[in-house]
Amino acid sequence: AKSADTSSITYSKAQIKQSIVKHLHSTLGTDENKANNHAWWKATSAAMQELVLERLRTTQKTHYINDTRAVHYFSAEFLMGRLLSNNMHNFNLFETADAALKELGVELTDVLEEEPDMALGNGGLGRLAACFLDSLATMDLPAIGYGIHYEHGLFRQEIKNGAQIERPDSWRHYGNPWEICRPESIQEVPLFGYVETKYGANGRVKKEWHPGNIVKGVPWDIPIVGYGAKTVNVLRLWQSESSDYFNWDVFNSGGYVDAQRENIQAETISKVLYPNDETRAGKELRLIQQYFFCACSLKDIIRRYKRAHGDDWSRFSEQVVIQLNDTHPAIAIPELMRILVDRVELDWDTAWGICTKTFAYTNHTLLPEALERWPVRMIEKILPRHIEIIYEINHRFLSLVEKKWPGNNVIKAKLSIIEESTEKMVRMGNLSVVGSFAVNGVAEIHSKLVKENLFPEFEALWPGKLKNVTNGITPRRWLKACNPLLSELIGKKIGNDWPSDLTRLNKLSEFADNTTFQNQFMKVKQKNKEALAAEIKHLTGISVDTKAIFDIQIKRLHEYKRQHLNLIHIMALYKRLLEDPSYDMHPRVFIFGAKAAPGYTLAKDIIFAINKVADKINNDPRVNHIIKVVFLPNYRVSLAEKMIPAADVSQQISTAGKEASGTGNMKLALNGAITIGTLDGANIEIAEEVGDDNIFIFGMTVDEVTELSKKGYNPFDIYYHNNEVKAVLDWLDTDYFTPGQPGALSSLKNSMLSGGDPYMCLADYESYSEANRALNIAYRDKSRWAKMAILNTAKMGKFTSDRSIADYVERIWKLTPCTVE
Numbered sequence: 001a002k003s004a005d006t007s008s009i010t011y012s013k014a015q016i017k018q019s020i021v022k023h024l025h026s027t028l029g030t031d032e033n034k035a036n037n038h039a040w041w042k043a044t045s046a047a048m049q050e051l052v053l054e055r056l057r058t059t060q061k062t063h064y065i066n067d068t069r070a071v072h073y074f075s076a077e078f079l080m081g082r083l084l085s086n087n088m089h090n091f092n093l094f095e096t097a098d099a100a101l102k103e104l105g106v107e108l109t110d111v112l113e114e115e116p117d118m119a120l121g122n123g124g125l126g127r128l129a130a131c132f133l134d135s136l137a138t139m140d141l142p143a144i145g146y147g148i149h150y151e152h153g154l155f156r157q158e159i160k161n162g163a164q165i166e167r168p169d170s171w172r173h174y175g176n177p178w179e180i181c182r183p184e185s186i187q188e189v190p191l192f193g194y195v196e197t198k199y200g201a202n203g204r205v206k207k208e209w210h211p212g213n214i215v216k217g218v219p220w221d222i223p224i225v226g227y228g229a230k231t232v233n234v235l236r237l238w239q240s241e242s243s244d245y246f247n248w249d250v251f252n253s254g255g256y257v258d259a260q261r262e263n264i265q266a267e268t269i270s271k272v273l274y275p276n277d278e279t280r281a282g283k284e285l286r287l288i289q290q291y292f293f294c295a296c297s298l299k300d301i302i303r304r305y306k307r308a309h310g311d312d313w314s315r316f317s318e319q320v321v322i323q324l325n326d327t328h329p330a331i332a333i334p335e336l337m338r339i340l341v342d343r344v345e346l347d348w349d350t351a352w353g354i355c356t357k358t359f360a361y362t363n364h365t366l367l368p369e370a371l372e373r374w375p376v377r378m379i380e381k382i383l384p385r386h387i388e389i390i391y392e393i394n395h396r397f398l399s400l401v402e403k404k405w406p407g408n409n410v411i412k413a414k415l416s417i418i419e420e421s422t423e424k425m426v427r428m429g430n431l432s433v434v435g436s437f438a439v440n441g442v443a444e445i446h447s448k449l450v451k452e453n454l455f456p457e458f459e460a461l462w463p464g465k466l467k468n469v470t471n472g473i474t475p476r477r478w479l480k481a482c483n484p485l486l487s488e489l490i491g492k493k494i495g496n497d498w499p500s501d502l503t504r505l506n507k508l509s510e511f512a513d514n515t516t517f518q519n520q521f522m523k524v525k526q527k528n529k530e531a532l533a534a535e536i537k538h539l540t541g542i543s544v545d546t547k548a549i550f551d552i553q554i555k556r557l558h559e560y561k562r563q564h565l566n567l568i569h570i571m572a573l574y575k576r577l578l579e580d581p582s583y584d585m586h587p588r589v590f591i592f593g594a595k596a597a598p599g600y601t602l603a604k605d606i607i608f609a610i611n612k613v614a615d616k617i618n619n620d621p622r623v624n625h626i627i628k629v630v631f632l633p634n635y636r637v638s639l640a641e642k643m644i645p646a647a648d649v650s651q652q653i654s655t656a657g658k659e660a661s662g663t664g665n666m667k668l669a670l671n672g673a674i675t676i677g678t679l680d681g682a683n684i685e686i687a688e689e690v691g692d693d694n695i696f697i698f699g700m701t702v703d704e705v706t707e708l709s710k711k712g713y714n715p716f717d718i719y720y721h722n723n724e725v726k727a728v729l730d731w732l733d734t735d736y737f738t739p740g741q742p743g744a745l746s747s748l749k750n751s752m753l754s755g756g757d758p759y760m761c762l763a764d765y766e767s768y769s770e771a772n773r774a775l776n777i778a779y780r781d782k783s784r785w786a787k788m789a790i791l792n793t794a795k796m797g798k799f800t801s802d803r804s805i806a807d808y809v810e811r812i813w814k815l816t817p818c819t820v821e
């Protein structure tokens with residue numbers, strides 16, 4: 001990674017001030033006296049966007065002139081969060097803008113709060129895409145993100161009487177100062193209809209797709225500013241609209257109302273993000289969304305390629321690499337084949353050669369319910385030509401399998417892209433592996449499991465195709481911008497190069513034993529805790545003791561992430577305190593943030609249970625000076641930015657083998673939180689970096705989980721042998737936490753007992769409880785804890801997304817940076 005040279009940007013406080021006021025007047029039509037914070041936010045953003053667009057023009061010109069190879073990151077989700085603070089930091093103008101606004105009588109921090117989160121993603125996968133865009137631009141790599149311009153991002157969560165309520169998110173309702181519409185690059189997308197087989201004079205079979213519907217894709221560009229603001233790439237998001245000309249006939253035949261109905265249908269495609277994380281919705285509209293943005297993006301790529309290379313397709317895969325962010329964009333593989341075979345009229349082998357040199361695929365999950373499979377009949381109806389192509393791909397692929405394992409139909413059935421169940425299905429993971437030149441998992445352990453368990457025979461077929469690239473996070477957003485106090489302290493100690501070369505943080509190790517530095521470090525943590533305490537008070541009315549341990553679990557609500565393990569342990573602590581008021585424990589605040597998929601009943605039950613247990617404990621004077629439980633509603637990127645700097649403890653407690661990587665674990669450790677976690681995903685690599693003394697590892701390993709499953713796991717064995725576990729689970733059946741409503745929390749108990757405890761909470765309980773005891777003891781030793789916290793920050797260098805991107809470049813993309821002057 002290079003260091004940020006911000007010398008090229010000379011923009012004075014006076015100039016910023018002038019630009020903001022200009023936009024207040026001419027963009028917002030208001031003035032300094034009338035403007036509220038929202039208007040100031042818009043004017044300040046518009047002032048920044050002027051600089052951004054100038055760098056964007058230069059970047060695009062430079063990339064064009066140099067005819068650069070670029071990565072095209074296809075993702076159904078980009079969880080961008082807010083952009084103003086980020087863009088200011090990357091332009092190195094944060095302090096200047098702060099000062100400029102102060103002179104105008106405005107607080108920048110208040111202005112920043114006006115910006116709605118751009119929440120076009122569910123969780124880890126979407127946020128990873130956003131971090132990667134930041135790193136790509138920072139490292140001067142030509143890249144474009146392609147996705148969907150959802151009108152509504154992930155739902156807003158409200159908590160009513162302890163239960164989650166979903167409300168629509170309307171992030172663009174009052175306009176988005178960062179996006180630019182590009183009507184000149186509108187694309188058309190065919191859907192439905194039928195395929196006609198034609199025979200050419202030369203005997204060549206020609207397939208012609210007669211679509212039943214055509215929709216328009218309108219591109220919106222969001223500039224992505226790299227750190228140091230030299231390269232500005234774009235995120236191009238497609239919005240669906242009805243195609244005017246397609247509906248023209250209906251209009252002409254007097255069907256005005258019918259035509260309007262068609263409009264609504266077309267516009268539905270980009271209306272809303274599916275809120276499912278790790279479970280398939282299996283809905284037709286979701287498949288249409290996937291095809292819609294892939295088709296638009298491929299046409300866009302091809303148009304740009306043709307402008308430079310005409311009809312010479314031989315160089316396509318030299319110029320274009322397409323990264324598939326999970327299988328959500330996998331339909332791009334048959335779509336490119338369709339274009340090359342049906343439109344360009346290349347022969348199959350040439351087309352397939354191009355395809356399989358262009359695509360690479362990242363797997364983000366092993367959970368069976370998350371692996372995408374689409375009914376053959378559904379694809380047939382929506383994309384009649386694509387299903388033919390998928391069958392052809394599969395046919396040729398199975399001949400290869402036959403050559404490798406002659407006569408072995410078991411292997412063939414396993415590897416086949418088509419699953420021959422009663423309802424025939426297309427396995428998008430298999431399609432992605434077959435159609436890509438590289439496949440990667442997102443942490444060492446995960447990639448190993450991808451290779452050994454998910455796609456075992458593929459490794460034998462194509463040795464070396466399956467790789468690892470461990471995830472990362474951008475230190476610009478997740479330390480520099482979100483934790484200014486710590487950033488300043490670090491800067492004073494080791495200089496200001498760390499945001500673009502995070503391994504430099506290791507220099508902090510030298511001071512881990514230094515009492516003065518320990519005090520400074522913990523003083524920053526204390527201030528951040530006070531700020532979060534104020535936010536907690538503001539959002540929930542709950543007062544928390546800022547001298548308590550701030551223990552944080554923030555992530556989507558899912559059984560495999562085991563928020564319910566955390567909860568039963570909290571209940572056990574509560575019980576210990578009730579039974580023995582002198583029970584020795586440092587005060588602790590357990591803080592949760594989590595959204596549940598609207599249709600995931602048990603996940604919603606867990607949220608309800610957390611809130612009910614919280615109510616009881618927080619209002620119980622016997623314990624509420626020692627334990628507090630807080631559930632912060634509407635967890636999202638901007639809330640994470642407030643929580644992470646204040647964490648003492650990071651809960652990363654998934655069942656081993658289930659969390660592909662995790663990235664919140666990296667963010668929390670980077671900000672000096674100590675992890676209590678299982679040997680799962682990137683926790684393993686975090687433990688390697690920080691060392692066993694600076695992390696609390698507990699629970700079964702992946703191998704032990706596998707062994708226990710094989711042997712047969714019975715949660716009742718633990719229930720009957722561990723009195724604490726039994727008492728806590730039985731407590732859930734009473735009406736203690738839900739007065740007058742016995743049984744309101746029973747579904748939790750049932751899932752961990754008669755439900756078979758699929759994620760083995762009870763099997764790991766004892767070990768988790770022990771790790772918590774050790775943690776409690778460690779916190780009592782202020783100096784020891786400070787040292788651990790410092791070392792966590794110091795040892796996170798590996799987890800910058802710059803390193804992840806460097807790995808992608810070296811192992812998969814083979815890109816060269818392009819310096820933009």
Ligand code: 26W
Pocket residue numbers: 122123124125126128276277278279280281326364365370371372442471659660661662663681
């Ligand atoms: C089809 C429904 C669906 C939707 C989203 C299935 C699967 C997903 C994503 C793959 C879920 C996801 O975000 N996975 C997370 O990806 C992160 C980035 O690699 C990892 O850090 C997390 O461990 C993984 O759960």
